[in-house]
Amino acid sequence: PNVTCIKEELMRLIGKNYSDDEFNDICMAYGMELDEIIEEPERHSTVAVKTYKIDVAANRADLLCVEGIARALKVFIENGNPEKFVVLKPKYTIEVDSKIGEVRPYIVSAVVHNVQFDSRSYNSFIDHQDKLHHNVCRRRTLVAIGTHDLRKIDASKLTYTGEAPENIQFIALNQTTKTNGKELFGILKQDKKLGEFLGIIEDKPVWPVIRDGRGEVLSLPPIINSEYSKIDLNTTEIFIEATATDLQKAYTALNAVINGISLHSATPLEVEAVNVHYTSTQHTPLVKTDIDVVPHLNDREMTVTMKYIRTIVGVELTADQAIQYLHKMSIIAQKAEDQQSLICQVPFQRADVLHPIDLVEDVAIGFGYNNIAEHYSDYPVTSTIGGSLKQHRQAENVRIECASCGYVEMLTFTLCSKEDDVFAPQYVELSNAKTSTFTHGRSSLVPGLLKSAQYNQFRTLPLQIFECSEVFQLDQGAQNETGCIMKRHLCALYGGVVDGFGNLHGLLDKVVARLGWKNIKLQLEDDPNFVKGRRAAIYCGDQKIGFIGVPTVEILMLYKVPFPVTVFEIEM
Incomplete structure (x- = not known):
């Protein structure tokens, strides 16, 4: 994926200004690529600003926005401590009706308070959701993200259910007239951006819908939100929801949104949890209990042996060195009792870390691939000509x-x-x-x-x-x-x-x-x-x-x- 970052904003979030060449070296060392440097106007502006086009790994959902890149690089460059989030107790509950089970069974949610938007951060917030929809969410087939102004809605009773499209009547985002589901789809079929997603639910017996305590529609996932709960530059309290057919991808997408938007909050390391109550778990085998308290921002514990690290990297690193290099990649590690293994705390942002080999890769990045190639590469004494099997x-x-x-x-x-x-x-x-x-x-x-x-x-x-x-x-x-x-x-x-x-x-x-x-x-x-x-x-x-x-x-x-x-x- 290619992420567009305004240089001025990126450097402000990192906390230090770098030349283009210096930043290119930092990207290469971290495993990203500064693909292009251009001058172009921001959205709704005619003034051209220096903009970076950065290629990031497809499995790094946390790097799909300027805020995520800045948060990761700040730790990488300064070797500072990764930030820890505080999850506040939930005040709101989403009731999930069993009717939606066979269509789009899962939903996750969170609330971010004290957000302070300007035009630049607002544009980044919208672009980030688009990037997630095209990558982690697989063009909304697995997950669809919705964000709402909490102060505009009645959050005392939130429901997620399935209804006949004729019964879903609301004013859709950026529309002016109230329509039902069928009528809205007739309009959206002409929309180049949203038209391609209609087939996800068009032939389903019921369509997913999220309503608030007043019975007003907040969202018709995975297609469109409501004008009623629209976020704007004056929004300070954001209610985030993500409906899904894949619960793990929903967790990843929700966490990525939180990781990005929280940098624009006056309380940047706080997020409020939401209770998701499943009235039936018949169609939700991945939910362990009928109440899922989300988001899940706890670190995951993984273990990797030093022998495995040395074998793969090809460098005789000490445990203390490996701990230092993992720290640069936002992973806190300590020696196990046997002194031959490392116990690693993987932060919620790093959904890409699934296996000890991923930890080894982070050690290699922290050490520097160029350092390995320059000082530790062993070339064979004989040369051969390779061929396909x-x-x-x-x-x-x-x-x-x-x-x-x-x-x-x-x-x-x-x-x-x-x-x-x-x-x-x-x-x-x-x-x-x-x-x-x-x-x-x-x-x-x-x-x-x-x-x-x-x-x-x-x-x-x-x-x-x-x-x-x-x-x-x-x-x-x-x-x-x-x-x-x-x-x-x-x-x-x-x-x-x-x-x-x-x-x-x-x-x-x-x-x-x-x-x-x-x-x-x-x-x-x-x-x-x-x-x-x-x-x-x-x-x-x-x-x-x-x-x-x-x-x-x-x-x-x-x-x-x-x-x-x-x-x-x-x-x-």
């Missing part, structure tokens, strides 16, 4: 053949949900899954392509897509301690007015010819997930290597694919 060349040949036949390559997630086991048993389950969407390692590529067909159903038919990637399978030789191995599969899908079995069979013939496989044959077999008489096993000699067939209507309805398809999947 045979299996990679084979996969590339297959991709070229599929693309030549008019098929478009997909790249879907390696992790999937429990419900995606319809085509093959799932052998790998995550012990600490953060979301119900990603709980297992996939054992088949077909569910991913069916989801791709769902998302691309409005494109011109026929739809021709393929994927050549790894899946998890049992290790029959029991040579792997995990009992599981990864194997590369090829899967292709043809969808259109007719199922196109013959078309996909032709692609299969092309692929096996390109691979040079002999004695390929198809043998009819039954499977409850495929139309009877329209599935065949694929054999190479006497070994079964895959299948080809037409999924049943029930399977197509499960994945919301509105046209017949044929799929094949083979092991490479």
